[in-house]
Amino acid sequence: IVTVNCARLLKADHHATNGVVHVIDKVIATTTNSIQHIIETEESLETLRAAVAASDLNSLLESEGQYTLLAPTNEAFEKIPRETLNRILGDPEALRDLLNHHILKSAMCAEAIIAGLTMETLEGATLDVGCSGEELTLNGKPIIANKDVLATNGVIHFVNELLIPDSAKTLFELAQESEASKSMDLFRQAGLSSHLT
Numbered sequence: 001i002v003t004v005n006c007a008r009l010l011k012a013d014h015h016a017t018n019g020v021v022h023v024i025d026k027v028i029a030t031t032t033n034s035i036q037h038i039i040e041t042e043e044s045l046e047t048l049r050a051a052v053a054a055s056d057l058n059s060l061l062e063s064e065g066q067y068t069l070l071a072p073t074n075e076a077f078e079k080i081p082r083e084t085l086n087r088i089l090g091d092p093e094a095l096r097d098l099l100n101h102h103i104l105k106s107a108m109c110a111e112a113i114i115a116g117l118t119m120e121t122l123e124g125a126t127l128d129v130g131c132s133g134e135e136l137t138l139n140g141k142p143i144i145a146n147k148d149v150l151a152t153n154g155v156i157h158f159v160n161e162l163l164i165p166d167s168a169k170t171l172f173e174l175a176q177e178s179e180a181s182k183s184m185d186l187f188r189q190a191g192l193s194s195h196l197t
Contacts, residue, residue, distance in 0.1 A: 004028065006109035006148040006155060035069050035151040036061035044158070047077040051089065055096045060103075067154035068104035068119075070127075070138065073145065076162045084173070094168040097123050101165040107154045110136055110147040125165050138163065 002009040007024040014021040036058055039045050048071055052058060061069070077085060088094045100123035108119065108129065115130040128139050135142040138159065146158035166174060175184045 001112045001114070003109045003111045005031065005150055006111060008111040029150070031150045031152055033151055034062045034153050035067060035156060038149060038151055038156060039069075039071065044073045044075075045071055047074050048072055051095060051099060054089065055092065055099055057096070057099055061153075063153065065153050066107035068106065068108045069154065069156045070102040070104070070144075070159045070163065071156050072102060072162050073158055073160055076160050079160075080162055080164075087170070088164075088168055091168075097165055097167040098162075101125060101127075101163055101168070102159075109155055110144075110157070121165075123165050123167065125167075127163070 002012070004022070004024055005028045007026040007028055009022055010025055011023040014023070033041075036052070039049050039052060039061065052061065061067070088098055101121050103122045104119045104127070105122060106119075113129050113131055113136060115132075117129045118126050119129050120126050128137075130137045130140070132142060136144040136147060136157070138144065141161065143159050143161040144157050145160045149156040149158070172184060172187075
């Protein structure tokens with residue numbers, strides 16, 4: 001699937017006497033702002049703005065290139081337990097891993113996404129990007145609230161859930177999500193859970 005500034009290419013290579021015509025499905029708007037500039041001006045990305053500034057990712061999101069930012073909204077950050085969020089925000093390495101997990105290495109418009117597509121993040125993990133009917137999905141969940149916000153250096157999709165990579169989790173959080181959750185209960189009862197957090 002070929003896109004031009006997130007407009008789908010419907011018919012290509014109509015030859016005319018003075019050139020070639022390609023038919024697309026929407027009007028292409030002028031794009032003048034970088035991903036960083038959009039983060040700085042969008043009210044619903046206030047928490048993300050602070051996180052990006054704290055992790056020194058501003059220069060990356062201003063730089064030339066083609067990225068896809070899965071931008072967690074303020075609502076997405078509010079869904080995370082305050083204790084977990086404060087821990088990540090206070091740990092520069094975990095915060096950078098968290099944010100890099102929301103950045104794909106290439107620009108990916110919604111029109112070009114097909115079911116079962118696997119994309120690599122800057123953090124080094126992979127995300128399953130797909131579609132269910134008209135909805136875009138991440139790891140099988142329809143959490144993309146707004147799509148195809150164009151920037152000079154890529155595209156932004158707003159997401160209403162935070163994607164926390166394993167590298168930004170404590171041993172306790174990882175174990176709670178695994179088959180070792182009962183073992184974690186024993187650690188807690190023995191007063192040892194602090195070692196895993």
